[in-house]
Amino acid sequence: xxxxxxxxxxxxVAVHFGGNGGLFGKSGAVVKAVNGVTLDIxxxxxxxxxxxxxxxxxxxxxxxxxxxxxxxxxxxxxxEEVVGADRKKLNxxxxxxxxxxxxxxxxxxxxxxxxxxxxxxxxxxxxxxxxALKERVGALLAxxxxxxxxxxxxxxxxxxxxxxxxxxxxxxxxxxDLVICDEPVSALxxxxxxxxxxxxxxxxxxxxxxYLFVSHDLGVVRHICDRVVVMYLGRFVEIAxxxxxxxxxxxxxxxxxxxAVPEADPEVQRSKERLILGGELPSPANIPSGCAFHTxxxxxxxxxxxxxxxxxxxxxxxxxxxxxx
Amino acid sequence: MEVSPSPLLTVDSLTIDIAGAHVVDDVSFTVxxxxxxxxxxxxxxxxxxxxxxxLGLLPPAxxxxxxxxxxxxxxxxxxxERQFRKARGKDISIIFxxxxxxxxxxxxxxxxxxxxxxxxxGGSKAEAFEKARQMLVDVGIPDPNRRLHQYPFELSGGMxxxxxxxxxxxxxxxVLVADEPTTALDVTIQAQILDLMKKLVxxxxxxxxxxxxxxxxxxxxxDDVAVMYAGRMAEIxxxxxxxxxxxxxxxxxxxxSxxxxxxxxxxxLATIEGMVPTPSEFGVGCxxxxxxxLSTDKCRSEAPPLFDCxxxxxxxxxxxxxxxxxxxVAA
Numbered sequence: 001x002x003x004x005x006x007x008x009x010x011x012x013v014a015v016h017f018g019g020n021g022g023l024f025g026k027s028g029a030v031v032k033a034v035n036g037v038t039l040d041i042x043x044x045x046x047x048x049x050x051x052x053x054x055x056x057x058x059x060x061x062x063x064x065x066x067x068x069x070x071x072x073x074x075x076x077x078x079x080e081e082v083v084g085a086d087r088k089k090l091n092x093x094x095x096x097x098x099x100x101x102x103x104x105x106x107x108x109x110x111x112x113x114x115x116x117x118x119x120x121x122x123x124x125x126x127x128x129x130x131x132a133l134k135e136r137v138g139a140l141l142a143x144x145x146x147x148x149x150x151x152x153x154x155x156x157x158x159x160x161x162x163x164x165x166x167x168x169x170x171x172x173x174x175x176x177d178l179v180i181c182d183e184p185v186s187a188l189x190x191x192x193x194x195x196x197x198x199x200x201x202x203x204x205x206x207x208x209x210x211y212l213f214v215s216h217d218l219g220v221v222r223h224i225c226d227r228v229v230v231m232y233l234g235r236f237v238e239i240a241x242x243x244x245x246x247x248x249x250x251x252x253x254x255x256x257x258x259x260a261v262p263e264a265d266p267e268v269q270r271s272k273e274r275l276i277l278g279g280e281l282p283s284p285a286n287i288p289s290g291c292a293f294h295t296x297x298x299x300x301x302x303x304x305x306x307x308x309x310x311x312x313x314x315x316x317x318x319x320x321x322x323x324x325x
Numbered sequence: 326m327e328v329s330p331s332p333l334l335t336v337d338s339l340t341i342d343i344a345g346a347h348v349v350d351d352v353s354f355t356v357x358x359x360x361x362x363x364x365x366x367x368x369x370x371x372x373x374x375x376x377x378x379x380l381g382l383l384p385p386a387x388x389x390x391x392x393x394x395x396x397x398x399x400x401x402x403x404x405x406e407r408q409f410r411k412a413r414g415k416d417i418s419i420i421f422x423x424x425x426x427x428x429x430x431x432x433x434x435x436x437x438x439x440x441x442x443x444x445x446x447g448g449s450k451a452e453a454f455e456k457a458r459q460m461l462v463d464v465g466i467p468d469p470n471r472r473l474h475q476y477p478f479e480l481s482g483g484m485x486x487x488x489x490x491x492x493x494x495x496x497x498x499x500v501l502v503a504d505e506p507t508t509a510l511d512v513t514i515q516a517q518i519l520d521l522m523k524k525l526v527x528x529x530x531x532x533x534x535x536x537x538x539x540x541x542x543x544x545x546x547x548d549d550v551a552v553m554y555a556g557r558m559a560e561i562x563x564x565x566x567x568x569x570x571x572x573x574x575x576x577x578x579x580x581x582s583x584x585x586x587x588x589x590x591x592x593x594l595a596t597i598e599g600m601v602p603t604p605s606e607f608g609v610g611c612x613x614x615x616x617x618x619l620s621t622d623k624c625r626s627e628a629p630p631l632f633d634c635x636x637x638x639x640x641x642x643x644x645x646x647x648x649x650x651x652x653x654v655a656a
């Protein structure tokens with residue numbers, strides 16, 4: 001049965017903010033950050049979530065780990081429902097899912113040694129203590145390419161790349177099924193990025209962990225991901241396997257993103273087809289009618305402003321929400 | 326072969342010290358009108374200090390201890406603060422990474438653009454506002470009459486960067502320093518801003534010094550590239566030559582560490598072992614030697630000069646003839 005293989009199952013999740021109350025008791029506009037999305041991630045798979053600021057990708061990440069309550073839909077991790085779970089249940093579920101953020105300096109407590117930081121989840125969960133804890137922390141450090149004796153150092157004694165290794169070691173401490181990586185290499189220098197990407201791939205091969213990889217860097221996405229999901233204003237507009245996605249992108253927004261990400265090769269970059277979008281991302285508090293992308297879309301016609309396109313399956317298996325693609 | 330016009334900006338043997346260490350060490354390059362020179366390197370390589378020196382914006386701890394920064398016949402490095410106030414905005418301008426942090430949240434954008442114009446040209450407020458309005462049209466802001474009277478918080482990040490560019494260019498400077506101008510922006514907005522910069526260079530003949538760590542941005546917009554490492558110039562070349570045939574091991578490894586179209590998914594990417602040395606760790610030799618696969622005793626004991634490889638391509642490496650080995654490592 002496919003149920004057991006799915007590490008993550010999201011069904012029709014919607015997350016809205018505001019609308020009633022508000023800071024001074026006024027009723028404000030409802031911000032529809034996530035607006036009905038459905039996604040499965042299987043064991044050992046890496047799914048990229050691509051989109052620009054304000055598209056709802058961080059809200060979705062927070063919802064998956066139970067930091068944000070959806071107004072509708074269901075989120076299951078390893079078959080267990082996150083939405084509406086009580087505190088105790090949520091605590092059990094959360095050990096199966098961890099997060100890695102963009103800036104490792106902000107994710108680590110400057111006053112704790114990294115040994116204490118990595119060991120904390122193990123103590124909280126009662127997994128290990130004393131000598132066993134020390135050994136486990138040492139093994140985790142070795143796994144991410146640091147040395148066990150680094151456990152006594154503080155975050156400021158490490159470089160950015162090493163700190164991200166510490167964050168990864170902490171995320172892996174409880175052997176989660178799913179790690180949400182929110183732009184994990186964007187804040188790092190180029191030469192260090194490759195090291196962290198290699199590490200993430202190697203750890204996946206060894207442990208079978210799944211990743212939800214939030215990024216806007218399509219070069220990195222192409223390198224590390226098995227499947228790609230493109231999000232625009234709270235909805236998925238295209239979902240496809242990596243090779244299909246990069247060989248034959250279909251949604252005009254996907255094409256615009258690909259055209260906008262500069263390729264690190266002047267010959268390729270200067271000869272590629274340009275599709276520069278006009279305008280800016282509309283506010284999620286005021287999402288355009290019909291297809292949310294129609295205000296910036298080069299293919300838009302009258303139907304696009306009227307009817308919202310649903311995700312439909314195409315010949316090559318890609319799912320695309322567009323009237324014209 | 327394209328012949329570059331004579332240089333507008335010449336940075337000649339620039340050296341900047343912090344606490345006795347040469348954090349920028351003997352850096353030289355030139356930029357011609359209408360050209361984009363990209364200064365590339367990782368954090369701490371000295372690319373920002375080099376550009377701040379051009380505008381007299383060095384932090385108090387940093388001192389220029391040698392070299393010149395010639396804007397045609399003026400040595401910018403010798404200007405007093407008073408003279409710099411006259412030059413900034415009029416001869417040379419800068420835009421920064423985070424546009425919303427660079428704008429005054431308490432004045433309208435029209436006031437801020439007009440202020441920059443009046444600081445150099447005087448004239449009436451009405452005249453300055455008219456100039457500001459034209460500038461907004463030039464940088465592609467729709468509905469400029471309304472935008473002029475808005476505050477920065479009412480504008481998006483991309484729009485704020487267009488305002489910054491307006492302020493920087495309103496007095497027609499010949500050189501624009503752009504310090505990571507698109508790093509904080511979304512990719513579709515980044516593409517718009519890069520296109521705008523290309524258009525301005527072409528129309529006005531402004532020389533741009535672009536500071537970035539993004540090889541994609543370099544590939545898109547730069548004419549020439551200077552790669553810096555630990556305060557020194559590692560390699561300098563026309564953009565196509567640099568990407569096609571890098572002649573410094575650091576550049577080659579840096580380029581190889583970026584995932585490419587033809588790279589097998591999830592296969593190991595080339596990495597550079599170790600870390601950039603801190604200024605206190607700078608030795609007498611090549612500053613890249615302890616991370617370099619080609620390193621020999623000579624690299625440890627003697628700093629390589631910038632060798633001329635022809636066609637404007639220069640590299641500071643003792644082993645340029647062994648670059649094929651690096652390409653094997655990187656592949």
